Amino acid sequence: MSSPEVDFEAFARANTHQLYRTAWLLTADSFHADDLVQETLGKLFPVWGRVRRMEKPAAYAQTVLTRTFISQRRRRSWHERPTDVVPEQAVSDDDHELRLLVMQALEGLPALDRAVLVLRFFEDRSVEQVAGDLGKSAGAIKNRTARALVRVRAVLGDEAVIAL
DSSP, X not given: OOOHHHHHHHHHHHHHHXXXXXXXXXXXXXXXXXXXXXXXXXXXXXXXXXXXXXXXXXXXXXHHHHHHHHHHHHSXXXXXXXXXXXXXXXXXXXXXXXXXHHHHHHHTSOHHHHHHXXXXXXXXXXXXXXXXXXXXOHHHHHHHHHHHHHHHXXXXXXXXXXXX
C-alpha cells in the first residue's frame, strides 16, 4: 500500500493539467493560473487522507480551485499587477482572435458569473453540478448563466457565443 504523500503526488501529476486549464480560463493569466493551481494543491494536501477516499477527488479539487478563485477575486491585492510588460506567447491554433475576444468577455464578468460560465460551458458541467460546486441553488446558477451570457453576447455577438 502506498503512502498518502505518494498518492497525493500521483494525484497532483494526473490532475494538474486539467486544474491549470480551468485556472487559466478563470484568470486569463498564466502566472495567476499557476498560483491558483498551487494554492489549490496546497489546500488539498493537509486533508488528502479524507479527499482520497472520496468518489471523485478530481471534482473536489475543481471545486476547491473555483472557490479559491472567487475568494481571491474579493481581495484588493488581486488587481495588483507586478509589471505592465506582458511577454509574447505563441498561439497554436487558428482561432486566436476568437480566444482573445472570449477572454476579454470573461474578464468583464464578476468572478462568480465567470466561474459559472467556465464550469458550465468549458468544463461541461450540469447546472446541478455547478450549483453543488459553488454552494448555490440550481435556479441561481441558471439565472447567473443567463445574465452572464447576455454580457458575453454584448462583446462577442450571438454567432460567436453559439460557436462556444
